[in-house]
Amino acid sequence: MLICLTANHKNASFDLLERLAVDPGTIAQRITSHDESLAGAVVVATCNRFEAYIDVDEPASGFEQKALEATVDAIRRSTDLESDELTGTLDMHVGRGAAEHLFAVASGLESVVVGEGEIAGQVRRALERARAAGTTSSDLERAFQRASQTSRGVKNSTPIGRAGRSLVRLALDLAESRVEDWSGVRVLLVGTGAYAGASLAAIADRGATDVGVYSPSGRGERFAARHGIRLVEAADFAREAALADLVVTCTTASGSVLDATILEQGRREIGAEHGGAAAHGDIAAPLHPVTASVTVVDPSTDSTVAEVVLDDDPAPVAAETHTEDAACSAHTARQLVIDLGLPRNVDPSVASVHGVELLDLETIRIHAPLEELQATDVARRMVSRAAEKYTTVSDEITLTPAVVALRKHVFGILDAEIDRARSRGDEDGRTEQALRHLAGVLLHTPMVRARDAAHAGDHERYVDALDALFGIDASLSSDAHGDDEQDVRPA
Numbered sequence: 001m002l003i004c005l006t007a008n009h010k011n012a013s014f015d016l017l018e019r020l021a022v023d024p025g026t027i028a029q030r031i032t033s034h035d036e037s038l039a040g041a042v043v044v045a046t047c048n049r050f051e052a053y054i055d056v057d058e059p060a061s062g063f064e065q066k067a068l069e070a071t072v073d074a075i076r077r078s079t080d081l082e083s084d085e086l087t088g089t090l091d092m093h094v095g096r097g098a099a100e101h102l103f104a105v106a107s108g109l110e111s112v113v114v115g116e117g118e119i120a121g122q123v124r125r126a127l128e129r130a131r132a133a134g135t136t137s138s139d140l141e142r143a144f145q146r147a148s149q150t151s152r153g154v155k156n157s158t159p160i161g162r163a164g165r166s167l168v169r170l171a172l173d174l175a176e177s178r179v180e181d182w183s184g185v186r187v188l189l190v191g192t193g194a195y196a197g198a199s200l201a202a203i204a205d206r207g208a209t210d211v212g213v214y215s216p217s218g219r220g221e222r223f224a225a226r227h228g229i230r231l232v233e234a235a236d237f238a239r240e241a242a243l244a245d246l247v248v249t250c251t252t253a254s255g256s257v258l259d260a261t262i263l264e265q266g267r268r269e270i271g272a273e274h275g276g277a278a279a280h281g282d283i284a285a286p287l288h289p290v291t292a293s294v295t296v297v298d299p300s301t302d303s304t305v306a307e308v309v310l311d312d313d314p315a316p317v318a319a320e321t322h323t324e325d326a327a328c329s330a331h332t333a334r335q336l337v338i339d340l341g342l343p344r345n346v347d348p349s350v351a352s353v354h355g356v357e358l359l360d361l362e363t364i365r366i367h368a369p370l371e372e373l374q375a376t377d378v379a380r381r382m383v384s385r386a387a388e389k390y391t392t393v394s395d396e397i398t399l400t401p402a403v404v405a406l407r408k409h410v411f412g413i414l415d416a417e418i419d420r421a422r423s424r425g426d427e428d429g430r431t432e433q434a435l436r437h438l439a440g441v442l443l444h445t446p447m448v449r450a451r452d453a454a455h456a457g458d459h460e461r462y463v464d465a466l467d468a469l470f471g472i473d474a475s476l477s478s479d480a481h482g483d484d485e486q487d488v489r490p491a
Contacts (some may be wrong), residue, residue, distance in 0.1 A: 001056040001346050002099040002143055002394075003067045005090045008049035009112050014362050018343045020050040025133035027052070030074035032135050037063070038070055040137030041143060042130040044105070046053050047167070047342035051484050053102060053144075055137040064094060073233060075434050098141055099394075100387035104193045106147040107154040109379055111286070112365045113170050115160030119199065120151040143390065150386040157382065168198045168250075170366055171338045172206065175246070182207035188232065188244035189213045190258065191251030194222040195340055199248045212240055216253045242266025247337045249345035259347035260336065263338055263356065353364055395454035401461050402474035403450050407443065414439045423436040 007020060024043035031041040031054060039057035052071045055105070056063045072086045093101045101110070106123040108115045127144040130136040154160065179185055185208045189196055192215045203211060212230035213220050214237050224231035232240045241247055251257060326356055339346040339360040351358040414435055421431040453462040466472040 001097060002098040002102075002139065003054045003056055003062065003064065004051060004093040004101050005054070005068060005071045006049060006051040006093070007086075007091075008051070009365050012050075012108075014342070015362075016081075016085075016089065017048065017050060019079055020075065021045055021047075021342050022075075025135070027071075027074045027078050027132050028130055028135040030077060031070045032419060034070035034073060035066055038067065040130070040140045041135045042140050044123055044126040046119065047340070048104070048365075049110070051105070053098065053140060055139045057454055058325065062090060068092065072157065089175050096387055096391040099146075099390045100383060102143060102147045103383045103386050103390075104380070106151040107379060107383060108151070108381065109154075109159065111167075112361075113167055114376060115158075117155075118167070118168060118195070120148065120155075123151070139385055139394065142394075146386060146390050150383060154379045154382055158379045160379050166345065167361075168195060168248075169202045169255065169366060171340065172202050173358060174189070174359060174364070174367060175338070176206075176453055179206075179245075183209060185245045186243060186246045186337055187211040188240050188249065188365050189229075189344065190249040191218045191253075191295060191341070192214065192217075193250065193252060195250035196223065197227075199250055199340070200229070203248070208246075212244075213355070216251055216257050238262045239269045240266070245335060248340065249338070250340040251345055251346065253341070253401035256347040257345050258350060260349035260455075261355050263335075263350060263353050265361070291423045296420065319459075337489055345444075392455065396451060398459055399450050399454045399462060402459075402466055402472075403447065404444060404469070405472050405474040406466055407470040408448075409470055410439055411441055464468075 001484050007016065009017070020039060022045070024045045028041040028043045031043075031052060032038050037057050038054055040055040042053045045055070052074075054067045067089065068087065071090070072083050075081060075086055078082055085154060094488045102123075106120055108117065108119050111119055126134065127141070130140070165344045180205075187203055187210060189199060189203075192213065196213070200211065200213075210230075212232045213224050213227075214232035214234075215223065220231050223229075241258060243266070247258065249258060320435065334486060337350055337356060338345055338356050339358065342361065343443070344360065346358060346360065348358065350356055358490075417435055421435065427431060450462060463474050466474055480483050
């Protein structure tokens with residue numbers, strides 16, 4: 001039985017999700033070690049969600065509570081969160097509901113930005129981590145592989161997939177109207193992971209060419225060389241952060257990589273170099289025109305879907321703005337910092353620095369575009385059909401050991417009777433042919449009833465009937481059927 005326990009952007013704060021952003025492999029191992037009936041676990045942990053998918057072997061009364069207790073205990077041992085805080089937050093999906101939720105998540109239908117493309121890869125990598133940790137199971141493998149297939153189907157068949165919207169691009173959309181000419185924007189990218197590549201592509205699409213990269217882990221040189229951008233060394237980070245018009249952070253560092261102290265230090269360095277207004281804390285005119293609000297336009301419909309007021313207070317203008325000193329300090333006049341990290345890459349104190357606006361995941365969630373209703377409905381119908389098919393096959397697979405045992409029993413008797421017929425002179429094989437036909441006819445109804453019982457959830461009754469009628473002891477263990485999945489079909 002598949003169970004999903006989830007905390008996501010719909011039912012949990014980003015502060016809580018940030019604290020849940022720990023090693024998924026360790027949590028999965030702790031879940032499966034909690035009780036032998038928990039056959040497998042895959043944990044999906046992203047900036048917008050924490051989800052534990054658990055395979056419960058031979059579910060009995062109270063199996064939902066057992067899965068919840070195992071997950072809460074695993075999280076509690078891995079974080080500073082208390083049990084009460086977790087049990088009051090985690091939502092549970094069971095059986096088909098869990099499969100449908102997984103398929104919807106993988107298809108981007110449960111994301112902050114509906115249809116965003118990063119989540120499919122995150123779900124796929126979660127399964128790979130579970131394999132490496134030794135916590136996956138055959139049922140979880142099948143569920144996650146089906147989720148990836150469904151995601152591709154949604155992407156290829158609906159406008160949601162073709163739009164390919166992402167958190168990165170939405171964040172830039174929220175800042176779009178405050179920048180008149182992206183080609184003149186000085187950008188600092190912090191991080192070199194998957195989001196860094198997506199951020200760089202989105203920034204380049206808008207025409208920005210002056211881009212530097214800083215890596216807290218020291219991997220910036222290779223990233224800079226591969227993408228043809230400036231490398232920012234650790235010693236220059238504060239100065240470059242203060243010079244940038246736009247700072248995008250998307251690193252997996254465990255702590256803040258940018259705070260008010262770093263920005264203020266960078267401004268002092270600039271002022272010391274040039275002796276300009278920044279040395280005294282004065283702010284020059286902004287390098288780029290600033291508007292009071294941001295309008296977000298849905299590219300598929302050209303309609304306005306969100307408007308964000310960034311700042312009502314225009315930056316003050318220094319007396320001298322035509323000198324080289326003023327041009328240098330102008331970079332500090334108006335800065336936008338976009339924090340895509342979870343845990344947070346940017347300390348909230350950055351917003352207290354004069355002229356700095358901070359756009360974090362919480363703000364992105366609040367101003368995410370409305371769903372494209374028609375496309376979303378089509379996608380959800382596809383997800384629902386995929387979940388129904390997955391559940392049907394899962395039910396049938398559960399009874400596979402019983403069906404295999406029945407066929408083995410019948411064909412064992414058949415082979416004995418054929419041998420007896422041959423010993424009595426069945427030279428033309430007519431008796432053997434008749435016996436094989438009879439066996440197929442006799443098996444047909446029990447096979448059909450097996451499918452009916454599986455769909456109705458009457459697995460145990462079917463197994464009990466085989467024991468009562470034929471003395472067949474059929475195990476329903478999830479590992480018993482091996483490669484005989486096809487044998488559940490009627491003869």
